[in-house]
Amino acid sequence: MSTQQRLFVGGAWIEPDGGHYDVVDPATEEVVGRAPEASREQVYAACAAAREAFGPWSRTAPEERAAVLARAAEIIRERAGEYAALAQAETGATTATARAMQVGVAAARFRRYARVEPAEWAIPPQINEAGPMGRAGVMGALAIRQPVGVVTCVTSYNNPWANAAGKVAPALAMGDTVVVKPAPQDPLSVYRMAEALEAAGVPPGVVNVVSGRSVAVGEAAVDSPDVDMVSFTGSTAVGRRIAEVCGRGMKRQLMELGGKGAALVLDDADLASAVAGIGTTFSFYSGQICTAPTRVLAQRGVYERVVEQLAAYAGRLKVGDPRDRGTVVGPVISAAHRERVEAYVELGRKEGAVVVTGGERPPLDRGFYVAPTLLADCTNDMRVAREEIFGPVVVVVPFDDEEEGIALANDSDYGLIDYVWSADVARAFRVARRLRAGGVGVNTVGRNMEAPFGGFGASGVGRDCGPYALHAYGEVQALVWPG
Numbered sequence: 001m002s003t004q005q006r007l008f009v010g011g012a013w014i015e016p017d018g019g020h021y022d023v024v025d026p027a028t029e030e031v032v033g034r035a036p037e038a039s040r041e042q043v044y045a046a047c048a049a050a051r052e053a054f055g056p057w058s059r060t061a062p063e064e065r066a067a068v069l070a071r072a073a074e075i076i077r078e079r080a081g082e083y084a085a086l087a088q089a090e091t092g093a094t095t096a097t098a099r100a101m102q103v104g105v106a107a108a109r110f111r112r113y114a115r116v117e118p119a120e121w122a123i124p125p126q127i128n129e130a131g132p133m134g135r136a137g138v139m140g141a142l143a144i145r146q147p148v149g150v151v152t153c154v155t156s157y158n159n160p161w162a163n164a165a166g167k168v169a170p171a172l173a174m175g176d177t178v179v180v181k182p183a184p185q186d187p188l189s190v191y192r193m194a195e196a197l198e199a200a201g202v203p204p205g206v207v208n209v210v211s212g213r214s215v216a217v218g219e220a221a222v223d224s225p226d227v228d229m230v231s232f233t234g235s236t237a238v239g240r241r242i243a244e245v246c247g248r249g250m251k252r253q254l255m256e257l258g259g260k261g262a263a264l265v266l267d268d269a270d271l272a273s274a275v276a277g278i279g280t281t282f283s284f285y286s287g288q289i290c291t292a293p294t295r296v297l298a299q300r301g302v303y304e305r306v307v308e309q310l311a312a313y314a315g316r317l318k319v320g321d322p323r324d325r326g327t328v329v330g331p332v333i334s335a336a337h338r339e340r341v342e343a344y345v346e347l348g349r350k351e352g353a354v355v356v357t358g359g360e361r362p363p364l365d366r367g368f369y370v371a372p373t374l375l376a377d378c379t380n381d382m383r384v385a386r387e388e389i390f391g392p393v394v395v396v397v398p399f400d401d402e403e404e405g406i407a408l409a410n411d412s413d414y415g416l417i418d419y420v421w422s423a424d425v426a427r428a429f430r431v432a433r434r435l436r437a438g439g440v441g442v443n444t445v446g447r448n449m450e451a452p453f454g455g456f457g458a459s460g461v462g463r464d465c466g467p468y469a470l471h472a473y474g475e476v477q478a479l480v481w482p483g
Helices: 040-059 062-078 081-092 095-112 162-176 188-200 215-223 237-251 270-280 280-287 300-315 335-351 402-410 425-431 466-472
Strands: 006-011 011-012 018-023 031-036 119-128 137-145 151-153 177-182 207-209 229-233 251-256 262-265 295-299 354-357 373-377 393-399 416-422 439-442 473-483
Touching: 006 040, 006 188, 011 280, 031 081, 031 188, 040 151, 040 215, 040 354, 062 081, 062 095, 062 188, 081 095, 095 162, 119 425, 137 466, 151 162, 151 215, 162 177, 162 229, 162 354, 162 466, 177 215, 177 425, 177 439, 188 207, 188 473, 215 237, 229 237, 237 270, 262 270, 270 280, 270 300, 270 416, 280 393, 295 300, 295 402, 300 354, 300 373, 335 354, 335 373, 393 402, 402 425, 416 425, 425 439, 439 473, 466 473
Parallel strands: 151 177, 151 229, 177 207, 229 251, 262 295, 262 416, 295 393, 373 393, 416 439
Antiparallel strands: 006 011, 006 207, 018 031, 119 137, 137 473, 354 373
């Protein structure tokens, strides 16, 4: 069991006003640690500490900030075994996922933003025939990337390490200071990250962590007058509420919200590749990932084979204790979320979908497990095809021709990442360019972490990853002078 945790505010570890609550292992239902419940006043204090630290930190040389991030990456790498074990206990991730995709990716993100990049660039001179003073002349200009200020980072429960690092690292590299509000289900990993940053030499107030199950904790982290920007990963419904508060205060926003990724399987696709990619919905974080290809659109000529092969794929996956070497599908995050996923499967039945495989709770004594479930003969107007289930559930919708497939893919409130499978690469790219999504995987579910990441529509606002994250956590200032 992890030790009882304190809040991290202004460089000090302080006792929470609201006491502590249990953090539960979703695989065993046992308590793995005690997380602090902050009061609204303590959240405001964290935001004020970040505001006070912003001036000095923003004026620190980029090379010095980069050195801190590099040390943090090394500390995380050195403690990877300890950190991965905690991440696994909090999230129910498999051992490989906790090590590589949670802690490993977090270390990589700190290393990536330890790379100093140009923060200013020249703009070609412009010849003005007559300026505001009625005088002609040449005007020079320079664009400078400046830090935003204090950033509240509200992180998701599915990957507390990588998600938090993806926000904190580029913000610190830009010279921003941060207040991190982790998901209530698994905040302990984020406190370990704060310890690593403290050991790496982050000055007091530059990084603050406040947690709690109360809605008031998140509200205070957003509405504090000391906060200039909110970076949020989570549901679209919560994102809308945050956006309303940000709008009243004219605060910058970066929103990574829900997804209902369409996976178009065209009639000339390599079905083995398509099924393996789509099958990651069953296994990767047990489907608790916004980028999952959960809505399969299969062309009629291959529809039956896609359904058959996906069912066979799901049936081969071992569901169980994520600490066991052979386990592929671990639990979902909580009993409440398991019930939500199961309710969607039952809704699919009532809507007329055929449950090809899964649909029943695995015969395990403990843990919040959901069997990999495949719903076939769906239509795009069913709720199971339109709403984010966030579990190991895939729906399959048939379509006749390319135009219909594109129309069905775009007939969604969401637009985070879509996918196209076709043996004809030119055809696949032609289709991909017509999809209304922030990203499209062409014959792959892999990602390039230097590519921009973000969504259209209800999937979010803004882009991050790679150099785009530096723009996301920065403001652009123009300096103009007579040439």
